[in-house]
Amino acid sequence: MKVLVTGAAGFLGRRLVKALLAGAPGLPGVSTIVAADTAACSIDDPRVDGRTGTIADDRFAASIVERNVDVVYHLAAIVSGGAEADFDLGMRVNVDATRTLLEACRHLGNRPRFVFTSTLAVFGGPLPAVVPDDIAVMPQSSYGAEKAIVELLVNEYSRRQFVDGIVCRLPTVAVRPGKPNAAASSFVSGILREPLAGIDTVCPVPLDTRLWIGSPALVAGNLVHAARVRTSDLGDRRTVNLPGLSVTPAEMLDSLERAAGARTRARVRCELDRRIMRIVCTWPGAFDVSRALRLGFSADRDIDSIVRQFIVEHREEQPA
Amino acid sequence: MKVLVTGAAGFLGRRLVKALLAGAPGLPGVSTIVAADTAACSIDDPRVDGRTGTIADDRFAASIVERNVDVVYHLAAIVSGGAEADFDLGMRVNVDATRTLLEACRHLGNRPRFVFTSTLAVFGGPLPAVVPDDIAVMPQSSYGAEKAIVELLVNEYSRRQFVDGIVCRLPTVAVRPGKPNAAASSFVSGILREPLAGIDTVCPVPLDTRLWIGSPALVAGNLVHAARVRTSDLGDRRTVNLPGLSVTPAEMLDSLERAAGARTRARVRCELDRRIMRIVCTWPGAFDVSRALRLGFSADRDIDSIVRQFIVEHREEQPA
Numbered sequence: 001m002k003v004l005v006t007g008a009a010g011f012l013g014r015r016l017v018k019a020l021l022a023g024a025p026g027l028p029g030v031s032t033i034v035a036a037d038t039a040a041c042s043i044d045d046p047r048v049d050g051r052t053g054t055i056a057d058d059r060f061a062a063s064i065v066e067r068n069v070d071v072v073y074h075l076a077a078i079v080s081g082g083a084e085a086d087f088d089l090g091m092r093v094n095v096d097a098t099r100t101l102l103e104a105c106r107h108l109g110n111r112p113r114f115v116f117t118s119t120l121a122v123f124g125g126p127l128p129a130v131v132p133d134d135i136a137v138m139p140q141s142s143y144g145a146e147k148a149i150v151e152l153l154v155n156e157y158s159r160r161q162f163v164d165g166i167v168c169r170l171p172t173v174a175v176r177p178g179k180p181n182a183a184a185s186s187f188v189s190g191i192l193r194e195p196l197a198g199i200d201t202v203c204p205v206p207l208d209t210r211l212w213i214g215s216p217a218l219v220a221g222n223l224v225h226a227a228r229v230r231t232s233d234l235g236d237r238r239t240v241n242l243p244g245l246s247v248t249p250a251e252m253l254d255s256l257e258r259a260a261g262a263r264t265r266a267r268v269r270c271e272l273d274r275r276i277m278r279i280v281c282t283w284p285g286a287f288d289v290s291r292a293l294r295l296g297f298s299a300d301r302d303i304d305s306i307v308r309q310f311i312v313e314h315r316e317e318q319p320a
Numbered sequence: 321m322k323v324l325v326t327g328a329a330g331f332l333g334r335r336l337v338k339a340l341l342a343g344a345p346g347l348p349g350v351s352t353i354v355a356a357d358t359a360a361c362s363i364d365d366p367r368v369d370g371r372t373g374t375i376a377d378d379r380f381a382a383s384i385v386e387r388n389v390d391v392v393y394h395l396a397a398i399v400s401g402g403a404e405a406d407f408d409l410g411m412r413v414n415v416d417a418t419r420t421l422l423e424a425c426r427h428l429g430n431r432p433r434f435v436f437t438s439t440l441a442v443f444g445g446p447l448p449a450v451v452p453d454d455i456a457v458m459p460q461s462s463y464g465a466e467k468a469i470v471e472l473l474v475n476e477y478s479r480r481q482f483v484d485g486i487v488c489r490l491p492t493v494a495v496r497p498g499k500p501n502a503a504a505s506s507f508v509s510g511i512l513r514e515p516l517a518g519i520d521t522v523c524p525v526p527l528d529t530r531l532w533i534g535s536p537a538l539v540a541g542n543l544v545h546a547a548r549v550r551t552s553d554l555g556d557r558r559t560v561n562l563p564g565l566s567v568t569p570a571e572m573l574d575s576l577e578r579a580a581g582a583r584t585r586a587r588v589r590c591e592l593d594r595r596i597m598r599i600v601c602t603w604p605g606a607f608d609v610s611r612a613l614r615l616g617f618s619a620d621r622d623i624d625s626i627v628r629q630f631i632v633e634h635r636e637e638q639p640a
Contacts, residue, residue: 135455136456137456142476142480145473148472152459153465155458155459159460169555235445236460266574
């Protein structure tokens with residue numbers, strides 16, 4: 001099958017491209033992946049066709065949607081901190097560029113699968129402890145509002161049979177490798193990654209804040225699965241709250257201590273940041289994911305397995 | 321105060337302009353109403369400044385948002401049947417033109433009140449008998465999807481303090497005078513208006529379908545009220561389900577018979593139309609409107625008073 005991945009050079013995008021290349025039961029083998037991003041994704045495989053450009057440029061966005069593409073993964077986005085800082089840029093990339101991609105898919109005429117990664121940032125305001133499928137979104141950030149708008153577009157383009165869409169509301173992906181980024185949720189990875197690398201860091205939200213997280217391997221695997229879900233099983237609701245793990249920073253730090261000792265844990269201190277709290281503390285801490293599980297999506301087992309996954313994969317980056 | 325009304329030549333728009341000119345307690349007097357529509361609104365009052373053009377034209381849309389406007393009522397839209405028939409036109413008018421208006425308001429810098437009329441067509445799929453405030457939208461029409469997208473935009477532009485927005489989800493307005501239109505809900509007025517004018521007509525949905533309706537006087541009055549609501553009372557949710565009356569076509573026809581006799585009622589026959597049922601039968605038939613009532617919006621008393629309102633206002637159009 002022929003695949004397009006936007007945001008392919010990002011951490012999750014690269015992971016997804018590799019998972020697609022590796023293949024999965026019940027999914028046709030990959031013949032080509034058009035891997036688009038503002039930077040090269042640099043995966044050395046003859047099936048990967050890298051394209052460098054911004055989807056904010058209409059012509060670039062239209063050019064990457066090639067005839068006969070079977071599955072489009074649209075991951076590229078301005079993240080939460082960035083969209084909050086620059087409203088117009090967020091709208092242009094997160095909304096308008098997505099619409100350009102959807103329009104290009106519509107005009108192909110072959111109704112490709114369109115997998116859109118959305119976010120729990122579409123939620124806000126008072127919420128039940130466990131969020132059901134049918135609760136109203138109420139974004140408290142531009143990023144969340146933009147993602148919620150695109151959720152509606154993907155549902156509508158699917159209802160009109162322009163694309164065969166599925167919206168995956170991802171948990172916060174942790175542990176991300178690399179550097180902190182502009183996402184308000186950047187600390188969720190940071191409070192595990194930085195101390196493991198011997199770096200002091202800060203938790204900007206109260207230690208008992210409920211977070212909804214998923215490991216990189218799990219989220220990439222679930223995105224691969226999104227290409228093979230029978231969309232007729234989705235009914236009229238193309239949006240799925242993907243499984244995650246409900247944990248607090250305190251529980252994450254307990255797990256860190258179990259894996260790497262008290263001195264490592266001591267590198268994290270709590271220093272509240274109102275700007276980040278205002279965004280992150282409006283996100284739900286747990287979802288009812290029975291529908292996602294019925295659809296065949298998977299869940300992480302526990303926080304220790306997430307911490308272990310990171311330590312094993314990034315052993316060489318940690319201090320001796 | 322200075323007001324802009326889009327869709328001012330429409331039935332509801334004209335009614336709103338007249339109600340604004342008449343004034344309301346707690347609302348500053350009107351100095352000017354820019355009354356914009358594709359046709360002239362033809363209300364003879366020196367305070368009415370009519371503008372003819374389409375908001376699909378960016379320059380026209382931007383030109384009607386004048387410096388120092390205090391309240392913008394955005395009613396103009398491609399209706400449900402029209403947006404379903406022409407997807408691109410619906411998106412251009414219902415989404416893009418609204419965004420142009422919001423952008424123009426944003427750049428005024430005085431944060432005008434922005435009253436947006438939305439619809440129960442944002443809902444669909446399985447719903448509880450009485451729909452609460454916090455249930456997820458799931459549009460089953462392009463019109464509903466477009467209105468739901470703009471709801472998110474108005475909420476976001478308000479959160480960022482670009483405008484002081486309020487979204488009024490209107491019940492189906494009945495009884496509309498005049499001719500049937502392209503709205504899927506056109507019959508809701510038709511099954512009362514046509515027989516009263518001595519014309520045979522059709523009810524295209526089952527007679528026990530729950531409809532959520534509001535009289536023209538009530539809806540116009542509630543829109544006037546939307547200009548004086550304290551938006552701080554709205555909390556983070558700028559969207560309000562306005563009060564309506566939950567009735568079935570059978571109950572409407574009983575009321576028609578009480579007001580005008582069995583022969584008038586006999587002019588309506590039931591002839592199911594799958595295209596209309598597919599849209600209308602996914603709309604909710606009743607809402608929990610306790611929040612709207614707390615905010616000071618009003619409700620119709622009963623179906624008989626709605627039928628009476630129409631008969632009194634349009635006596636001259638009925639056969640002797």
